[in-house]
Amino acid sequence: MTSKLFTPGRLGPLTLRNRSIRSAAFEGMCPGGVPSQSLVAYHRAVAAGDIGMTTVAYVSISREGRSFSHQAWMREEIVPQFRELTDAVHDAGALASVQLGHCGNMSDRHVSGARPMAPSAVFNLFGLALPRAMTEADIEEVADQFAESTRLAQRAGFDAVEIHAGHGYLVSQFLNRHTNRRRDKWGGSIENRARFARLVIAKVKEAADPQMAVIAKMNLQDGYKGGMEIDEAIQVAKMLEKDGIDALVLSGGFVSKTPMYVMRGDTPYKEFAKGERRVLAKIGLLLFGRLLVKTYPFKEAYFLEDAIRVRQSVKVPLVLVGGLKSRVVIDDVLSQGFDFVGMARPLIAQPDFVARLQRGEITESPCEPCNECVALMYHDEASCPKLDSN
Numbered sequence: 001m002t003s004k005l006f007t008p009g010r011l012g013p014l015t016l017r018n019r020s021i022r023s024a025a026f027e028g029m030c031p032g033g034v035p036s037q038s039l040v041a042y043h044r045a046v047a048a049g050d051i052g053m054t055t056v057a058y059v060s061i062s063r064e065g066r067s068f069s070h071q072a073w074m075r076e077e078i079v080p081q082f083r084e085l086t087d088a089v090h091d092a093g094a095l096a097s098v099q100l101g102h103c104g105n106m107s108d109r110h111v112s113g114a115r116p117m118a119p120s121a122v123f124n125l126f127g128l129a130l131p132r133a134m135t136e137a138d139i140e141e142v143a144d145q146f147a148e149s150t151r152l153a154q155r156a157g158f159d160a161v162e163i164h165a166g167h168g169y170l171v172s173q174f175l176n177r178h179t180n181r182r183r184d185k186w187g188g189s190i191e192n193r194a195r196f197a198r199l200v201i202a203k204v205k206e207a208a209d210p211q212m213a214v215i216a217k218m219n220l221q222d223g224y225k226g227g228m229e230i231d232e233a234i235q236v237a238k239m240l241e242k243d244g245i246d247a248l249v250l251s252g253g254f255v256s257k258t259p260m261y262v263m264r265g266d267t268p269y270k271e272f273a274k275g276e277r278r279v280l281a282k283i284g285l286l287l288f289g290r291l292l293v294k295t296y297p298f299k300e301a302y303f304l305e306d307a308i309r310v311r312q313s314v315k316v317p318l319v320l321v322g323g324l325k326s327r328v329v330i331d332d333v334l335s336q337g338f339d340f341v342g343m344a345r346p347l348i349a350q351p352d353f354v355a356r357l358q359r360g361e362i363t364e365s366p367c368e369p370c371n372e373c374v375a376l377m378y379h380d381e382a383s384c385p386k387l388d389s390n
C-alpha cells in the first residue's frame with residue numbers, strides 16, 4: 001500500500017508533491033548575512049532528494065533582529081541569491097519556504113549593532129543581556145518589517161513564508177508570561193499576549209500575494225513552569241486559524257530557558273563551549289553546562305501527544321515536527337490526522353532522506369541524535385560530523 005507520505009497534500013494555495021517538509025533548521029550558510037553557494041547547494045540537494053517543500057531557516061526581518069553574524073537578514077541586495085536558491089529548488093520539483101523571525105532578547109548587539117529589544121526588560125541569562133522594552137512604535141515597525149520581508153521573499157520566488165512564532169524568539173517572547181510582563185494591550189491575558197503574533201500575521205497576509213502560503217511555527221509548550229503550556233497553545237492555534245493562517249508547524253522549547261527541549265537527544269556540552277566566542281559564556285558552559293542546559297531524552301515523535309490535542313481543536317493543516325525519523329512512525333503520525341511531517345536532523349544527516357525512504361533503501365534515519373550539528377551551527381555551517389561522507 002502507498003504511504004500517505006508520498007501522496008500530494010494541499011497547504012493553503014499550494015500543492016506539495018508529498019507530505020514531507022524540510023523543517024527550518026539554521027544552516028549557518030550566510031556569511032556576512034549573504035546566502036552562500038553552500039546554502040543553494042544544500043537546498044538543491046534536499047529538493048533533489050524528493051522533499052515536498054524545503055524551508056530556509058532563521059532569516060531575520062531586520063539587521064537588528066539577528067543573533068549570528070552568519071545569519072541573513074531580508075533585504076533587496078540578497079534577493080538575487082535567494083532567487084537562485086528558489087529556482088534550483090523548483091527545478092528539482094519541490095517548493096521553497098523561508099522562515100522569517102526576529103530574535104528579540106536573543107539578538108546579539110555585537111552582530112546587530114543595537115541593544116536587544118523584547119516585550120519587557122527582563123534579563124536574559126543565555127544572551128547575558130538586559131533588553132529594552134519595546135515601545136508601541138517598535139511593535140508597529142517590527143510588524144511592518146515582517147510585511148516588507150514577505151514582499152522581498154515573494155520577489156525571490158519563495159512559495160511560502162513561515163513566521164517564527166516559537167522557540168523563545170520575539171513573537172514567542174510576547175506569548176510567554178515570563179518575558180512579557182506588559183500591562184498594556186500587548187500583555188496579560190493570552191488574548192493580549194497573542195496580539196503581536198496576530199498583528200504580524202495580518203500584515204504578512206496583506207503583503208503576500210494570494211498564491212503565497214503563510215505559515216506559523218509555534219510552541220505546544222515552552223518547556224518550563226511559567227512558560228506557555230498546552231492549554232494556552234490551543235487557544236493561540238485557534239486564534240491563528242481564525243486569522244487565516246495556511247498551516248501551523250507544531251514545536252516547542254524556549255531558547256533562553258530550555259534550549260534542548262526542541263531537539264531532544266544528547267547535549268554536546270564540550271562542542272557548545274568550543275563554539276562560544278563570549279569568554280564568560282564559554283566558562284559558564286564548561287563549568288555549569290549541565291545545570292544551565294537541561295538534556296531531554298529522545299523518543300520518536302516526541303511532540304505527538306500535545307499535538308494531538310491541537311489536532312482535535314483546529315481544522316487548519318498541521319505540520320508535526322520533532323523526532324520523525326522512521327517510516328513506521330511517520331506513517332502513524334500522518335494516519336492520526338497530521339497533514340505534513342517536518343524534519344530537520346534526518347535531512348542534515350542525509351539531504352536525500354525522503355528519496356531513500358521512498359526507494360525502500362532505508363526504513364529510518366541513521367541520526368542518533370548527538371546534536372553536534374547544533375553545536376556546529378553556532379559558528380560554522382550546520383552539518384553532520386558523523387555522517388558527512390554518506
Ligand SMILES: Cc1cc2nc3c(=O)[nH]c(=O)nc-3n(C[C@H](O)[C@H](O)[C@H](O)COP(=O)(O)O)c2cc1C
Pocket residue numbers: 023024025026027057058099164167217251262263321322323324342343344345346373374377382
Ligand atoms: C542545527 C539545527 C538548527 C535549527 N535551527 C532552527 C531554526 O533556525 N528555526 C527553527 O524553527 N527551528 C530550528 N531547529 C529546530 C528544527 O527545525 C526542528 O524543529 C527540530 O530539530 C526537531 O526536528 P528533528 O527531530 O527532525 O530534527 C534547528 C534544529 C537543528 C538540528
